[in-house]
Amino acid sequence: MWRVIKSVLAAFFGVQKESRRHEDFSRGRASHFIIAGILMGGVLVLLIALVASLAAR
Amino acid sequence: MRMRLVWTAGLVACSGLSGSVLANGWNMPVGVTDVSREIHSLHMTIFWICVVIGVVVFGAMFYSLFRYRRSRGAKAANFHEHTTVEVIWTLIPILILVAMAIPATATLKTMYDTSEADLDVMVTGQQWRWRYDYLGEDVAFTSNLATARSQVSGESAKQENYLLEVDEPLVLPVDRKVRLLMTSDDVIHSWWVPDLAVKQDAVPGFVNENWVRINEPGIYRGQCAELCGRDHAFMPVVVKAVEPERFDAWLAERKEAAAQEAMGVDREWELDELMERGEQVYGTICASCHQPDGSGSPPAFPALAGNQAILDDPDYHIDTVVNGVSGSAMPAFRSTLNPVELAAVITYERNAWGNETGEAIQPAEIAELLDEQ
Ligand SMILES: [Cu+2]
Numbered sequence: 341m342w343r344v345i346k347s348v349l350a351a352f353f354g355v356q357k358e359s360r361r362h363e364d365f366s367r368g369r370a371s372h373f374i375i376a377g378i379l380m381g382g383v384l385v386l387l388i389a390l391v392a393s394l395a396a397r
Numbered sequence: 398m399r400m401r402l403v404w405t406a407g408l409v410a411c412s413g414l415s416g417s418v419l420a421n422g423w424n425m426p427v428g429v430t431d432v433s434r435e436i437h438s439l440h441m442t443i444f445w446i447c448v449v450i451g452v453v454v455f456g457a458m459f460y461s462l463f464r465y466r467r468s469r470g471a472k473a474a475n476f477h478e479h480t481t482v483e484v485i486w487t488l489i490p491i492l493i494l495v496a497m498a499i500p501a502t503a504t505l506k507t508m509y510d511t512s513e514a515d516l517d518v519m520v521t522g523q524q525w526r527w528r529y530d531y532l533g534e535d536v537a538f539t540s541n542l543a544t545a546r547s548q549v550s551g552e553s554a555k556q557e558n559y560l561l562e563v564d565e566p567l568v569l570p571v572d573r574k575v576r577l578l579m580t581s582d583d584v585i586h587s588w589w590v591p592d593l594a595v596k597q598d599a600v601p602g603f604v605n606e607n608w609v610r611i612n613e614p615g616i617y618r619g620q621c622a623e624l625c626g627r628d629h630a631f632m633p634v635v636v637k638a639v640e641p642e643r644f645d646a647w648l649a650e651r652k653e654a655a656a657q658e659a660m661g662v663d664r665e666w667e668l669d670e671l672m673e674r675g676e677q678v679y680g681t682i683c684a685s686c687h688q689p690d691g692s693g694s695p696p697a698f699p700a701l702a703g704n705q706a707i708l709d710d711p712d713y714h715i716d717t718v719v720n721g722v723s724g725s726a727m728p729a730f731r732s733t734l735n736p737v738e739l740a741a742v743i744t745y746e747r748n749a750w751g752n753e754t755g756e757a758i759q760p761a762e763i764a765e766l767l768d769e770q
Contacts, residue, residue, distance in 0.1 A: 353487060
């Protein structure tokens with residue numbers, strides 16, 4: 341779980357260690373990454389909306 | 398030693414060049430409002446950040462190209478990834494972007510805060526002029542290009558404010574917050590005055606808001622900044638900023654004149670009066686297409702001098718001017734001109750350049766027609 345979250349965060353940032361990438365591709369399940377990616381994408385949008393509404397205050 | 402000299406010369410040349418570019422009006426103006434100053438300083442800050450980034454990035458690139466060239470025996474490194482370096486070169490741009498976004502957002506917030514204005518002016522784009530309504534003050538007028546067509550065609554010398562002068566400027570008070578409500582009657586225009594840092598689209602069916610608080614009296618010029626048809630280049634903006642007391646006096650005077658004009662609709666006008674007024678209207682609005690001597694440029698623009706179709710049929714003449722001719726370049730003038738101006742210009746066309754009907758078209762007649770339609 342935590343490993344999946346960390347990998348998705350690394351993908352958001354755009355940088356990932358080669359060794360971790362290997363690990364993800366050999367041990368992880370694609371569906372986990374996809375679901376985590378969609379959920380965290382939603383969280384990112386909400387966060388940005390929150391920052392924007394705070395700034396507009 | 399030689400190298401140092403080349404570098405110094407290069408640097409001096411660059412800074413000299415950028416200095417002269419900034420001083421010669423190539424840069425955006427500092428402007429005369431607090432917002433325009435803020436925008437200018439943001440622009441300069443971001444510009445210098447870009448310069449530093451450019452120098453560092455290209456400097457590193459050229460240095461490496463030069464220092465590690467093959468003729469000196471340099472060998473290519475063959476590593477694949479370096480997570481730390483990648484993290485650093487991702488983080489630095491993020492930090493720079495956020496550092497630029499914070500002051501920029503603060504400025505944007507001020508720019509969009511149109512609340513608590515002392516004065517509301519409706520700005521309406523029309524092909525090809527601007528109309529200004531001082532809301533709640535019963536003062537409204539159109540602002541037309543004042544540059545003579547002969548300067549455009551090259552028959553006379555271009556004057557100083559070529560294509561940047563109007564018959565009636567938008568008069569605004571300094572030190573007061575003025576809200577500008579922008580819209581359009583036909584196509585999209587854009588009201589742009591660099592010194593006020595306002596460039597706002599005027600879109601038919603929408604009202605966009607903007608505001609200015611001008612710090613210094615003066616004349617500020619701008620243009621329509623959205624390609625809007627044939628005479629896009631011929632609808633300049635001129636803002637005349639005056640002290641608040643002078644503005645109040647001007648507004649009172651204009652209100653008085655507007656009231657006079659409204660009364661003028663009801664009374665009977667003499668032919669001479671109408672002719673005088675009509676000549677003025679014709680010169681600013683109609684002459685660009687129909688020519689000052691009414692000869693037009695057939696077949697595109699019909700001649701009005703000796704035109705039997707309009708001379709024999711006053712109703713047809715009035716209808717053409719009031720409602721335009723759809724599908725042609727002839728605009729409808731019902732919302733651009735008031736009844737007195739309409740009556741005057743029609744009367745003028747019926748009695749100028751050898752047209753001698755002797756008829757005076759009365760403003761009251763036009764007003765009645767406008768009410769009916
Ligand atoms: Cu325009």
